[in-house]
Amino acid sequence: MEQVVANGLYLGAQYALVALGLTLIFGLMNVLNFAHGQMYVLGGFITYAVYGQLGLPFVVAVIASGITLAIIGGFMERFLFRTVIRRSHREESTMLLAAATAFFFDAVILLIFGEKQRGVPKIVKGVFNDFGIILPYDRILVGLLAGAIILGFILFMKYTKPGRAMRALAQDRMAAQLMGVEVNRYTMIGFALGAMLAGFVGGLLATITGINSGIGGPISIKAFMMIMIGGAGVVSGAIAGGFILGMMESVGLTVLRQYGDVTYLVIFAALMVFLSIRPNGLMGKPWG
Amino acid sequence: MSISRRIIAVTAFLILVFAVIPILIAVSGRKDFYYTLSSVALLSMASAGVWLTFHIGRINIGQGAYALMGGYVSAILVMSYGVSFWWTLPLAGLFCALASILIGLPILRLRGVYFAMVTLVLTEVARLLALALPVTQGAKGITSIPVEVFGLTLVPDFTMMENPRIAFYYLSVALMTACFALMHRLVNSRIGHICMSLQQNEELASSIGINIAQIRVIAYAISSFLGGLAGAVFVAATQSVYPSSFTVADSINFMLNCFLGGLGYVFGPMLGTLVLYFGWNLLFETGRFQLLIYSALMIALMLVLPNGLLSLGTLRKER
Amino acid sequence: MTFLLEAKGMTKRFGGLVAVNNVSFGVGAKEILSVIGPNGAGKSTLFKLISSFLRPTAGEVLFRGERISDLAPHIAARKGVVRTFQETTVFRNMSVRDNVIIAHHLRSKASLLGYFFATRQAKEDEAAFGRSADEILGFLGLESIAGETARNLPHGHLRGLGIAIGLATDPAVLLLDEPFAGMNHDETMKAVAMVRKLRERGLTILLVEHDMQAVMKISDRIVVLNFGQKIAEGTPSEIQRNDKVIEAYLGIEDEAIGL
Numbered sequence: 001m002e003q004v005v006a007n008g009l010y011l012g013a014q015y016a017l018v019a020l021g022l023t024l025i026f027g028l029m030n031v032l033n034f035a036h037g038q039m040y041v042l043g044g045f046i047t048y049a050v051y052g053q054l055g056l057p058f059v060v061a062v063i064a065s066g067i068t069l070a071i072i073g074g075f076m077e078r079f080l081f082r083t084v085i086r087r088s089h090r091e092e093s094t095m096l097l098a099a100a101t102a103f104f105f106d107a108v109i110l111l112i113f114g115e116k117q118r119g120v121p122k123i124v125k126g127v128f129n130d131f132g133i134i135l136p137y138d139r140i141l142v143g144l145l146a147g148a149i150i151l152g153f154i155l156f157m158k159y160t161k162p163g164r165a166m167r168a169l170a171q172d173r174m175a176a177q178l179m180g181v182e183v184n185r186y187t188m189i190g191f192a193l194g195a196m197l198a199g200f201v202g203g204l205l206a207t208i209t210g211i212n213s214g215i216g217g218p219i220s221i222k223a224f225m226m227i228m229i230g231g232a233g234v235v236s237g238a239i240a241g242g243f244i245l246g247m248m249e250s251v252g253l254t255v256l257r258q259y260g261d262v263t264y265l266v267i268f269a270a271l272m273v274f275l276s277i278r279p280n281g282l283m284g285k286p287w288g
Numbered sequence: 289m290s291i292s293r294r295i296i297a298v299t300a301f302l303i304l305v306f307a308v309i310p311i312l313i314a315v316s317g318r319k320d321f322y323y324t325l326s327s328v329a330l331l332s333m334a335s336a337g338v339w340l341t342f343h344i345g346r347i348n349i350g351q352g353a354y355a356l357m358g359g360y361v362s363a364i365l366v367m368s369y370g371v372s373f374w375w376t377l378p379l380a381g382l383f384c385a386l387a388s389i390l391i392g393l394p395i396l397r398l399r400g401v402y403f404a405m406v407t408l409v410l411t412e413v414a415r416l417l418a419l420a421l422p423v424t425q426g427a428k429g430i431t432s433i434p435v436e437v438f439g440l441t442l443v444p445d446f447t448m449m450e451n452p453r454i455a456f457y458y459l460s461v462a463l464m465t466a467c468f469a470l471m472h473r474l475v476n477s478r479i480g481h482i483c484m485s486l487q488q489n490e491e492l493a494s495s496i497g498i499n500i501a502q503i504r505v506i507a508y509a510i511s512s513f514l515g516g517l518a519g520a521v522f523v524a525a526t527q528s529v530y531p532s533s534f535t536v537a538d539s540i541n542f543m544l545n546c547f548l549g550g551l552g553y554v555f556g557p558m559l560g561t562l563v564l565y566f567g568w569n570l571l572f573e574t575g576r577f578q579l580l581i582y583s584a585l586m587i588a589l590m591l592v593l594p595n596g597l598l599s600l601g602t603l604r605k606e607r
Numbered sequence: 608m609t610f611l612l613e614a615k616g617m618t619k620r621f622g623g624l625v626a627v628n629n630v631s632f633g634v635g636a637k638e639i640l641s642v643i644g645p646n647g648a649g650k651s652t653l654f655k656l657i658s659s660f661l662r663p664t665a666g667e668v669l670f671r672g673e674r675i676s677d678l679a680p681h682i683a684a685r686k687g688v689v690r691t692f693q694e695t696t697v698f699r700n701m702s703v704r705d706n707v708i709i710a711h712h713l714r715s716k717a718s719l720l721g722y723f724f725a726t727r728q729a730k731e732d733e734a735a736f737g738r739s740a741d742e743i744l745g746f747l748g749l750e751s752i753a754g755e756t757a758r759n760l761p762h763g764h765l766r767g768l769g770i771a772i773g774l775a776t777d778p779a780v781l782l783l784d785e786p787f788a789g790m791n792h793d794e795t796m797k798a799v800a801m802v803r804k805l806r807e808r809g810l811t812i813l814l815v816e817h818d819m820q821a822v823m824k825i826s827d828r829i830v831v832l833n834f835g836q837k838i839a840e841g842t843p844s845e846i847q848r849n850d851k852v853i854e855a856y857l858g859i860e861d862e863a864i865g866l
Contacts, residue, residue: 088594096547103583265416276394478722497684497713
């Protein structure tokens with residue numbers, strides 16, 4: 001039991017971090033970023049290159065992942081999404097752009113890093129074994145780091161000027177503009193920030209699960225599910241969704257282990273029923 | 289477009305797909321094109337269904353689920369119950385339409401990304417169900433499905449491969465033509481306008497007396513019918529169906545076909561499917577750069593023509 | 608007096624908050640009745656309750672003696688109770704004329720399949736809708752913008768289009784949601800004249816409004832809400848002399864100027 005909860009918390013922290021980036025981008029520009037999983041993979045490979053191959057410290061590698069992704073995210077917003085949103089008749093058109101970007105990242109990652117599963121040396125050795133919980137120390141450390149980044153993000157959104165501007169934007173774009181928020185600038189910062197979070201978590205998880213060019217799509221789908229559970233465009237919803245999915249997987253994989261894929265079938269079916277009853281997730285605002 | 293010009297356009301299209309293309313294939317000897325073009329025709333039908341759900345303002349990433357469902361229904365009916373292939377086509381479509389009504393009633397209340405995501409999940413649910421249910425025979429799938437086309441029963445027989453390919457080409461293209469003719473009529477009739485009113489504002493639509501729940505379900509059922517029908521023919525053409533025959537990637541592609549052709553044009557999905565499918569296959573020559581070039585072209589296209597390929601015509605008019 | 612539309616004991620709670628509390632009143636045929644009240648008095652909740660866009664916690668709405676409060680909005684509309692929206696709610700990507708034509712939905716005699724196969728009835732319907740749309744646009748003085756796409760219209764015309772859409776459904780009762788909001792004096796006077804013309808067409812009108820001046824000019828009777836409760840009902844001159852109403856409005860003003 002304790003083991004299941006500990007696993008759930010660890011998974012949840014990672015998931016929440018992925019969902020936060022996705023929900024930030026969605027909240028700011030109503031774009032569902034199909035490339036989010038690929039951004040995560042890219043972050044993982046950068047950490048693999050910097051920490052695993054160049055041998056620089058792990059922290060440097062994770063920061064490098066975050067910063068690289070932030071730059072990529074900023075460029076994506078400025079030169080791709082902004083243009084398409086301005087010129088398209090229908091908001092949904094950004095989905096094609098996002099999907100194309102996802103394919104593009106997939107291709108780039110495959111060309112540069114190949115299709116092999118890559119791992120990096122453990123950051124700390126040893127296993128925590130007490131209170132009926134068995135958890136390697138590196139997982140604990142990574143879980144704590146993820147928690148710290150989530151906390152930092154919340155504080156940033158609450159107490160800094162860009163954070164407040166972005167929250168205003170997410171709430172009511174028009175009103176924010178009238179109040180003098182520089183819409184374009186903060187949308188770009190928001191996109192960069194969302195991408196950066198994906199880069200961070202990719203870097204963190206590279207040390208645990210390794211990294212592999214094919215997992216971008218599945219990660220995106222999981223992230224979508226989290227923000228559906230919690231409510232799209234809401235920070236608290238993304239965190240809640242991340243932890244709920246983490247717990248569900250942890251519980252499901254324990255209880256339904258012998259049935260394999262049935263775990264996901266149950267989770268998916270439960271999600272569909274849940275959304276039919278609560279169309280905007282736990283705390284979401286209506287959309288569309 | 290005046291009536292005479294419309295007749296000319298339709299005749300030209302019919303001559304092209306039923307006479308010119310087969311002749312060109314015969315002359316060039318590229319018999320593989322029969323299969324490619326049949327695929328395009330079937331996939332564009334499934335995409336037309338997705339386009340219709342776009343028309344009522346819903347992003348549908350679940351068409352793969354219905355294509356898979358239709359494929360399995362047809363395969364099971366042929367294999368276990370000995371139903372004629374011809375009967376399984378409408379039955380597969382109807383089965384999917386009925387299923388979509390049951391599924392659609394709750395989920396069509398969702399809007400925007402929520403609906404999009406639930407339908408995406410639906411595709412995954414269909415795949416996992418196909419893996420788990422006894423009747424679908426799990427990961428092995430159902431193979432060696434005998435087919436009869438134009439009265440001729442064909443067990444997998446490589447000496448006769450050419451014949452069914454041509455037959456399937458004609459079947460697929462005929463179905464596609466019928467599908468788009470009906471879609472064109474639907475969209476340009478008052479029903480299409482009602483769908484469009486839902487797309488633009490559901491509350492206002494219901495305030496003027498439109499039963500929005502009913503219209504949504506009808507549109508979704510038609511969409512799923514097309515998905516199931518396309519899936520059934522596809523499975524018959526390949527004589528096999530697996531849980532991975534239609535996956536999330538296919539669902540996403542159906543949606544992309546609509547975007548690429550243009551959401552405002554009823555023939556958008558046909559053009560979009562043709563371009564995406566052929567674009568991908570042509571780029572096969574570029575080897576490991578295939579995906580890179582393909583996606584880069586798609587991004588470029590999006591930047592130049594964000595409203596789809598068919599918006600090129602209106603762009604000229606505006607200038 | 609028998610009412611065409613009657614609200615009985617309407618109550619709506621949102622969680623612990625009572626937005627509308629036991630409000631009753633009625634509207635006679637061809638009457639213009641206004642519901643007014645300070646901000647937050649529960650006007651728009653009451654409006655949604657009457658138009659069947661919200662379900663009441665308690666109480667009911669009767670139309671011609673028949674309960675309509677649990678019906679879906681489109682069925683209430685079919686019975687003859689139709690609401691308008693505040694200005695931006697139109698079919699934005701359709702032309703003005705198409706907006707009005709589509710709103711003739713309730714007058715269709717042909718079925719959906721009939722429209723698909725373009726039966727004679729369907730063709731007759733469509734021709735009739737076109738003529739009727741032109742008549743409505745002419746009646747409201749909007750014929751010059753019939754071909755414009757709705758999203759390009761200025762605010763004043765959007766309000767007119769909203770009313771045209773409502774008229775196209777051929778309602779018995781038209782519910783207007785703040786028809787004078789954000790208008791200057793001249794625009795308000797024009798809009799007041801237009802609402803009078805609607806009554807001359809035989810419509811019964813219930814409107815929810817903030818603008819006191821316009822309401823005093825136009826209404827046969829007025830219902831005043833404050834904190835979700837009805838505090839007064841009567842003719843404009845009665846309302847102007849009512850102490851409770853003056854108190855309610857003065858109280859708000861005092862707060863607004865910081866006393």
